[in-house]
Amino acid sequence: xxxxxxxxxxxxxxxxxxxxxxxxxxxxxxxxxxxxxxxxxxxxxxxxxxxxxxxxxxxxxxxxxxxxxxxxxxxxxxxxxxxxxxxxxxxxxxxxxxxxxxxxxxxxxxxxxxxxxxxxxxxxxxxxxxxxxxxxxxxxxxxxxxxxxxxxxxxxxxxxxxxxxxxxxxxxxxxxxxxxxxxxxxxxxxxxxxxxxxxxxxxxxxxxxxxxxxxxxxxxxxxxxxxxxxxxxxxxxxxxxxxxxxxxxxxxxxxxxxxxxxxxxxxxxxxxxxxxxxxxxxxxxxxxxxxxxxxxxxxxxxxxxxxxxxxxxxxxxxxxxxxxxxxxxxxxxxxxxxxxxxxxxxxxxxxxxxxxxxxxxxxxxxxxxxx
Amino acid sequence: xxxxxxxxxxxxxxxxxxxxxxxxxxxxxxxxxxxxxxxxxxxxxxxxxxxxxxxxxxxxxxxxxxxxxxxxxxxxxxxxxxxxxxxxxxxxxxxxxxxxxxxxxxxxxxxxxxxxxxxxxxxxxxxxxxxxxxxxxxxxxxxxxxxxxxxxxxxxxxxxxxxxxxxxxxxxxxxxxxxxxxxxxxxxxxxxxxxxxxxxxxxxxxxxxxxxxxxxxxxxxxxxxxxxxxxxxxxxxxxxxxxxxxxxxxxxxxxxxxxxxxxxxxxxxxxxxxxxxxxxxxxxxxxxxxxxxxxxxxxxxxxxxxxxxxxxxxxxxxxxxxxxxxxxxxxxxxxxxxxxxxxxxxxxxxxxxxxxxxxxxxxxxxxxxxx
Numbered sequence: 235x236x237x238x239x240x241x242x243x244x245x246x247x248x249x250x251x252x253x254x255x256x257x258x259x260x261x262x263x264x265x266x267x268x269x270x271x272x273x274x275x276x277x278x279x280x281x282x283x284x285x286x287x288x289x290x291x292x293x294x295x296x297x298x299x300x301x302x303x304x305x306x307x308x309x310x311x312x313x314x315x316x317x318x319x320x321x322x323x324x325x326x327x328x329x330x331x332x333x334x335x336x337x338x339x340x341x342x343x344x345x346x347x348x349x350x351x352x353x354x355x356x357x358x359x360x361x362x363x364x365x366x367x368x369x370x371x372x373x374x375x376x377x378x379x380x381x382x383x384x385x386x387x388x389x390x391x392x393x394x395x396x397x398x399x400x401x402x403x404x405x406x407x408x409x410x411x412x413x414x415x416x417x418x419x420x421x422x423x424x425x426x427x428x429x430x431x432x433x434x435x436x437x438x439x440x441x442x443x444x445x446x447x448x449x450x451x452x453x454x455x456x457x458x459x460x461x462x463x464x465x466x467x468x469x470x471x472x473x474x475x476x477x478x479x480x481x482x483x484x485x486x487x488x489x490x491x492x493x494x495x496x497x498x499x500x501x502x503x504x505x506x507x508x509x510x511x512x513x514x515x516x517x518x519x520x521x522x523x524x525x526x527x528x529x530x531x532x533x534x535x536x537x538x539x540x541x542x543x544x545x546x547x548x549x550x551x552x553x554x555x556x557x558x559x560x561x562x563x564x565x566x567x568x569x570x571x572x573x574x575x576x577x578x579x580x581x582x583x584x585x586x587x588x589x590x591x592x593x594x595x596x597x598x599x600x601x602x603x604x605x
Numbered sequence: 606x607x608x609x610x611x612x613x614x615x616x617x618x619x620x621x622x623x624x625x626x627x628x629x630x631x632x633x634x635x636x637x638x639x640x641x642x643x644x645x646x647x648x649x650x651x652x653x654x655x656x657x658x659x660x661x662x663x664x665x666x667x668x669x670x671x672x673x674x675x676x677x678x679x680x681x682x683x684x685x686x687x688x689x690x691x692x693x694x695x696x697x698x699x700x701x702x703x704x705x706x707x708x709x710x711x712x713x714x715x716x717x718x719x720x721x722x723x724x725x726x727x728x729x730x731x732x733x734x735x736x737x738x739x740x741x742x743x744x745x746x747x748x749x750x751x752x753x754x755x756x757x758x759x760x761x762x763x764x765x766x767x768x769x770x771x772x773x774x775x776x777x778x779x780x781x782x783x784x785x786x787x788x789x790x791x792x793x794x795x796x797x798x799x800x801x802x803x804x805x806x807x808x809x810x811x812x813x814x815x816x817x818x819x820x821x822x823x824x825x826x827x828x829x830x831x832x833x834x835x836x837x838x839x840x841x842x843x844x845x846x847x848x849x850x851x852x853x854x855x856x857x858x859x860x861x862x863x864x865x866x867x868x869x870x871x872x873x874x875x876x877x878x879x880x881x882x883x884x885x886x887x888x889x890x891x892x893x894x895x896x897x898x899x900x901x902x903x904x905x906x907x908x909x910x911x912x913x914x915x916x917x918x919x920x921x922x923x924x925x926x927x928x929x930x931x932x933x934x935x936x937x938x939x940x941x942x943x944x945x946x947x948x949x950x951x952x953x954x955x956x957x958x959x960x961x962x963x964x965x966x967x968x969x970x971x972x973x974x975x976x
Binding site: 344510539543 | 682689882
């Protein structure tokens with residue numbers, strides 16, 4: 235294998251596939267990136283068995299293809315080497331015995347490669363009718379929900395994002411059982427079958443890092459136990475989480491006794507300040523009180539002090555409810571409009587956060603009982 | 606005590622004094638910042654016993670002084686609270702029993718304060734003839750030397766920067782016994798006495814963070830066991846390290862067998878790339894070879910691979926010498942010109958780095974013996 239390529243092109247593609255590099259390193263070859271050079275171009279692949287990424291660099295973006303072939307190169311080293319080489323043409327050549335030579339005019343790196351036969355088949359399948367979503371919207375959907383997934387491996391299903399599609403309605407849902415984030419999106423096409431899958435949140439956050447700020451679409455190819463995302467020259471495949479995702483529809487109340495509109499920024503800053511006098515040990519609990527036209531946020535750490543934040547609102551009801559300031563702050567960050575609506579029933583019913591300008595997004599936080 | 610002050614003014618001063626807050630917290634009152642309000646203005650002080658900082662806000666920068674007095678407030682909380690309050694006037698009031706009330710129109714924080722009598726006397730003395738150095742030059746001197754101090758508490762003296770003044774020549778020196786950084790500076794005045802002190806490097810790096818990018822001078826008031834820096838409205842006092850700093854003058858050779866000029870940037874990048882194939886366990890050792898007009902940098906990690914970097918230079922000598930790439934990169938970062946000169950004798954003599962455009966700066970690195 236031998237070819238000459240511009241640094242920037244190779245580096246961008248290496249950065250993308252490197253997101254699938256195994257840090258656990260159980261299978262030595264999976265700490266490497268597979269280079270596969272044909273007359274059509276260069277494929278780069280990496281996998282940690284749960285997540286696989288492959289990119290393709292077309293021959294028109296390669297300066298010179300001298301000899302086709304393939305090799306696996308240590309991911310950690312090849313990415314850093316290419317990053318630190320000067321912006322110029324880089325010559326990559328594999329000699330006998332899997333020795334890789336990476337050179338520019340002044341630099342010459344010799345790395346021990348691995349036979350590409352040892353690299354597992356990634357089985358990156360596409361199906362005929364992928365679901366197509368605008369790249370920017372897809373990124374927004376993940377960012378508005380993924381923070382609410384659980385990080386505890388004791389309930390593995392809750393570490394994933396639940397994607398449900400019925401007809402043309404996509405519903406993306408995350409919950410760690412203390413809070414819930416739900417985002418709806420109307421697809422351009424209607425599906426014949428109902429889809430209900432759980433995708434590891436961790437992998438979706440890696441995917442979001444790869445997406446750039448353009449108007450390209452992203453394709454979702456869904457299979458029984460895996461899903462393949464196709465975006466520009468990138469194939470990104472993750473396994474699905476097995477099991478039945480909890481039914482949460484009945485968690486979100488249909489009617490509310492108390493409804494208060496607040497400015498998002500003002501409300502965020504109140505909670506943020508009140509959270510200074512909370513403790514993680516006590517779930518960062520703060521108290522919200524409605525007293526006619528006043529919304530009062532307070533928290534109290536007897537050994538340090540207490541804080542009271544007041545905001546004028548339109549309201550006639552009385553309510554006292556406690557919740558995690560950390561969860562509230564994270565939920566509020568998912569909105570981008572100027573105003574939000576806080577919806578309550580009693581102090582033991584879920585708190586719902588909605589926005590008139592983003593009706594497809596719902597955030598739910600369970601209250602904390604304070605005695 | 607009661608006064609009203611603009612958020613930005615209070616926050617800037619709190620940020621400066623908070624650099625002396627004790628993280629170890631052995632003496633509870635030292636986790637606090639002392640507020641002392643007189644008719645002349647507000648003093649803020651903090652100390653971890655080794656480092657003490659005091660700032661003064663003149664009455665003209667305070668919106669309203671309502672009642673003089675003093676109190677100690679938990680540093681961690683007061684800084685975060687003021688940071689998160691909106692940009693507006695903040696009212697601070699101490700009630701009976703050392704209760705502190707911090708309020709703006711919508712927010713009200715109540716903190717438990719500490720009696721200011723418990724706060725130790727910081728004894729911030731000035732002397733009559735301080736040494737005066739331009740703020741920017743002082744910052745440069747510290748940044749060019751402090752990185753070479755030792756981080757190992759087993760040789761406490763080497764964790765400090767050695768300041769020597771003889772007549773009008775200031776010499777600042779750092780060494781961890783494997784490398785040495787030395788910066789000379791000619792003072793505006795000549796001193797009658799010789800000064801030879803060692804200042805904790807850690808504290809000088811905190812001081813540098815406080816210095817802004819203006820043309821103000823910094824004053825050094827040197828005492829037997831401490832030094833006080835005065836900069837604008839800030840007093841910054843640190844204890845000195847006790848003991849006799851090693852004499853290192855004879856370490857820097859006076860003549861050299863080999864002298865090579867290189868472009869700083871090119872040489873830095875060569876070392877930086879070669880360092881990719883070094884290991885911390887082996888002191889990040891790389892090899893430099895001079896073969897007539899070629900300077901070759903190489904390193905080798907048998908299980909990973911090896912690298913060779915070449916640069917054309919004007920030279921007639923032969924030399925092979927090994928050293929730590931980490932130390933070399935740190936030494937090179939202290940220069941700002943385009944070119945540097947590398948000075949060698951044999952492979953067991955110190956390597957010296959100088960620059961024609963910055964003759965007051967000398968970097969020394971000991972070679973590593975490779976068998």
